Amino acid sequence: MNLRIDSSIAVALPSPIGDSLIGLVLVNNLIRNGYRPVVFGWVAEHLADWFPHVTVGQADAWQGAFDTVIELLPTGYASALSRSGETLCVSTLPEYRGSKHMVDRAAEVATKVLGLRDVTRENGLVVPAGVVKGRFANRVAIHPTGSHPEKMWGRKKFLGLARGLTHRRWQPSFLVAPAEFGVWGDLAEEGWEVNALPKLGEVATWIAESSWFIGNDSGLGHLASAIGVPTLSLFMRQGLARSWRPGWGPGAVVLPLTVLPFGALRERLWQRMLTVRRVLAAFQTLHDTHARAQHHFAAADFTDAASPPAARIGMLPGAQSRRL
Template sequence: MKLRNDRSVAVVLPSPIGDSLIGLVLVNNLILNGYRPVVFGWVAEQLADWFPHVTVGRPGDWQHAFDTVLELRPTDYARNLSRTGETLCLSTLSAYGGHKHMVDRVVEIATNVLGLRDVTRSNGLVVPADIGCGRFADRVVIHPTGSHPEKMWGREKFLALARVLTRRQLQPSFLVAPTELGAWGDIGEDGHEVNALVRLDEVAKWIAESAWFIGNDSGLGHLASCIGVPTLTLFMRQGLARSWRPDWGPGAIVLPPSLLPFGGLRERLWQRLLTVRRVTTAFETLRGKHARVIRQHAAADFGDANATRMGMLPGAQSRRM
């Protein structure tokens, strides 16, 4: 199915944050190839300033308006946007399955199903100019919750991790949803910082102005990754990490040790098996790796600056005669 440029196109994003950010990869590729899709979904609405090239619509204003309606997963209103009542649901396509990362599955569909020529893994997120990326150089955002309780590490372990970070002169900052504040607000009495921001753009700003992000397998890890904040994600098993790890910016994953032979048993016990020490070690490894990358970039920039002052092109090499 090759899309025609003269056809109106809608893209309906799923509700989960991570799925929406991955769906925006498809939107970005449509835009790069000359299409002007209208995008529907609450994530796109609340992050409109972070996706300045995206046109966001509200379903009630676009009834039966589009020749082609694409949706990642079935929704209850996408058909009403279509002139024919039909949609192309990506999750029903064979390319959507398999073992590839979810971003790569969307890229494959964009290339081989929709026939797009210029394809990227980027979703096109742009940090607004008034936000100071990383200006709180010691702040580590900790996201201890998620939409699936079975994917959440233990509360006491997250608190223990925060104490370790504090002893290492870092500033742990817990980030939860407003509906989760009742279960987490009491940690403030023990000196922990906890925030419950209402809008997703406020959450994005808080993450962008921080130095690090640690969290469960959840949508906010994907948001931190595409903003470019180094991200450590806790997974229950390798298979999930292979397909769903945040995979835009610098980051790493941490898994429990494979001490048990049966996958089902490992999934039931992964929170116990994944220790605070193991997570702390993974975080320090990520910090060290990122610091080396920063130093290398700084050295390269310094070398290019010297070359420019000497009349050489940036990136050119000199040799002694």
């Protein structure tokens, strides 16, 4: 595909957070190679401060304005942005299929389809000034929900995980969507912190100022990884983890025991086969591995490798929280 440097380009991001963050890999590579795409989608709107080099547009104001419109997945609104009514749908391309990681697929599309020369796996996310990364040294952000119920670990097991973390002197902090607060807010009666932040930028800040993230296979794991927060992701099976594990910052995947003979049965029972003890052990391994890496880099730079002191958990404006 030949893109003229002076052509008008739109990138229409899909609704899922993870897919949008992967789509922003294409945006970042277009910008790196001299193009000036306009990006559409609620994720880009909410995270505009985290992608300062990206131009974000409102679809209603850009009808029929672009020579080329790229959409990662069919969006329903992208064709209206195009002068011809046609779009390049990345998910239909052979370069976006196969067993490679999704981020590597996006980079391959940038190289082989868009013909870009200076290509990176990064999506260009920058932590804004004023957000102190890792500010709360002991806080572990836990995301117990997701858009696909079949990918969600059990509520009781997440509570068991929180108890295990607390026993090890961590500060678990549950992070849910505002619509989920009514279901999860009652955990405060047991003394747990439960937060529902109204904007994705506030969620990003909460994650960035935590030191660790644990969650289901969902978009917030990708966000934590893009920010660079060490991320432990719970997956139902290896094949899914191979392609969809968070693919930027330090992280690890934890899978259920594979003692069942049939794939369909393993998927149906994966929540039972993934124990709290197994997740805690995986988190400890991630912690130890990351600590060794940090010590190595710090020693190489002759800097202090000590972690910042723990600070009291604070709330962002507009957040809902309950803690006894």
